[in-house]
Amino acid sequence: MTTHPEYRVAAPDILLVEAVNNIRPPFSTLRAGDQVLVQIARGLPLEPDVEQETSPLEYQAAVEFEQAFKTINAIYLVGANGSIDLGPYYGAYPVAGKTVEEAQQLVLQVLKDRFGLRAPQVSLILPDVAGKQAISGEHLVRPDGTLALGVYGSVYVAGMTLDEIKSLLETHLAQYIYQPELYVDVLSYNSKTFYVVMDGGGYGERVVRLPCTGSETVLDAIAQVQGLSEVSSRDIWVVRPAPAGSSCAQVLDVNWSEIVAEGITTTNYQILPGDRIYVEADRMISIDNALAKLISPVERVLGVVLLGTRTVQQIDNPNANNNNFGF
Template identity: 40%
Template sequence: MIRHLQHYLLLTMILGSLGCQTLHQHKNTPVIVQPADVPKELCKATIPEYVIEPPDILTIDALRVLPKQPYALQPLDSISVQINKSNGEPLFNASASIDPAGELPLGPEFGSVKASGKTIGQLRTEIKRLVNETYSEPLVGVDLVQIALLQQIAGEHIVSPDGKVNLGVYGQVRVAGMSIPESKQAIEAHLSTYLDKPQIAVDIFGFNSKFYYVISEGGGLGDQVTRIPFTGNETVLDAISNVEGLSAVSSKQMWVARPGRNMDGGEQVLPVDWQAVSMRGDTRTNYQIMPGDRVFVAEDKLVAFDNHFAKQVAPIERMAGVVLLVTQAAQRLVYFEQSGTNGGNSGF
């Protein structure tokens, strides 16, 4: 009788520790009536014009990058030189870069000439003077092919946390919050301080600033949040596939929580009929994902209850295990003491 009473008290303590957590349900998700034209599979919307944000990566191509005149040549600038005799016979025709020492090589016959710090006109005069030592009335043509600083404009540029791209010696330009055409205009306006009517092309190389999230309840063991890059064509089905499907603790209940308010000022919560989407190919709730969306997957209630029950019972099990161990040790100690006493009293 006493043993049964102890078991009853232990069960009462366990159920009492669970409180009102048993088989708790989510509060009813606020279902907002959405317009019929919510973008979904087979009826997708065009994504608004992309807005640049950190840490996107831009690709800049220099279409027309010419220095303002008069331009003083610098090391690593590329120069095209044509040298002909007075009768038009070619003597030298090649493009070369000014070396770090400021010299422009003109081949073994003419050696090199000091070019750094000179304008194109001054360099042409200097080359003509050099060639004139060997050939009378030479014809000399000099053109600037490419400036060395062009390499700091063209290429891939990451948008830094302050919203700017770094153009080397030309400084930094703020592009965060701009569209691609707006960023092109801003960069060209900045470069016009140093260059003559610059023209560039801007594109997005790395779309790194737009994400959506798949949040899966963990059945009382913590939620799992997965951040997925936004590409502009995903649906709920794509989002679930990107996290390798539903886990063992997930239920079929899910919805899309969209940042911002709807036309009525309420929350944008889009319930998803997962069985209809996955089993019947129904597209009505297979919504198109937008940047910032949260695809929330609710937990399985039985799994959540089992995990919660296990967490509540575990301390009691450990305490009961300790009590049982101490009780068994005490019983053995009493048994050995009684055995020793009985053995000492026995004899002939």
Template identity: 40%
Template structure:
């Protein structure tokens, strides 16, 4: 009997030691093996020239992709002759031989109905579809009906379609930008200089030696990710624009620091394979980066990188136990509530019992 007691005690002692060892391993975390890595597979290989703080590199030429936002400025947009006037074109009209109060001198915009308003005496004149010379002759003929020796000059100042070219343009999912009257141009996969030349070549079908400037206003297609493990409550993913200068410390700062259920164990998962054919895993020593100012593992973030922040194992274990025991707690709570209710009903149904029983 004593031998059985000692054996049971030893088994119980071993079980408690096993639980304690499991708890210590879970709380400390593993700093060598990462999720998805085979124990006998390729190990992390970190080249010495990996860009990091104080040793950053410039990114290659930016390639335009959806949903980037481009800014186009019109430098010279001169239509090919003969140009027929269109709605919203701006004309400069000046005259001589008229009275001072009725003289025409200024800029006039062609209205949506294709006309321009030249005052009370002359009224509206249809301009849409005419060339500048034809409109000038039409205005002169109208003035000769009223004045003795009038002259008139009509000059095209700005074409209305220029407003559709200049401004901000979103790169559509098909990789094209919309230039309004001049159609759509495919710019996906091009550098800024190549896109500028492509747009100018497209506009040259309609304009005389067009000159524009093109730049990227919104760098929306190049991003990196910060994944925070949720300790059993679901991971959180933050998508941040890659501006080419961020480090791991910058990335964590963008998500307002580590959460209460996060550990200091983190790494960068970079798409592709390393020199040994394994995953590109760059472990980060958070305490060294933040407490000692060590730049060795404060790596530069590249577009497409995943900064993974592991969970606090104690919080994750507490969450797991909570999920495990929560159904039983509810069942026991309902059972206890039903038992107490039944006891009170029986108590009040007994003869000679009343409120004094409380």
């Protein structure tokens, strides 16, 4: 047994891609639907603007009202209009399309300009720093050789090794994810195959396409097609494809009896991608089928002639059937 060369991905392989790190980069912008934790210190004064003759209960209610709407320390949703609404006192702030730092500076500047606050302090934090879409699961290599990454676009990976694909995907995702770290592996080896061709003894050939994962032998291949058929002989050989333009091919004869009856693995060759295992039909069955195909048309012609003769005789002599035939 020999190891195959370093695997190169092709359509329609299925890759397993797992993102170890899936955090939004600091330069990513806010968008509708994001949740932002907003905290404001040294903001608007909490003392209620009430008349002096107000009763203690009314004053306490006014204080609680002021504290409820002027204390900003909660998570706010970026609305469909791209703004976060901080309540009736502070109002709304358009933050969509801005980074977290830019949105923080916007709120801080508005507090100074609109409300005349001298030294307000503002903090904006993203509680959920995950990327737009998780990079996890099965990814099919398309017929054009590209790998779909959802909202992050697609990348051409055909003909590349797993290490090359990992490096390429991390470079591509760095535009959307902070320092992405990926794990890439082949989940289904669909592009590397071999074929088992079963001779039908004059009635066509059955071709079975099987995936080549690296350790299959002739015996494994025959086992995957449920063994030799009723018309198969023990004349089996492996044909290894020759390079384009070559006039000869590599043919490896298989001694089936030695492999299955004696356990001799000399001719139990390891199968490589593109190999053809040909199982020839039993020669006697092939001859019998050939004779059957040759004689069958003659039998049909004679049968039609005989049927026509009997039909004419029956028309000429209707009683002939009663006199000469019957059960």
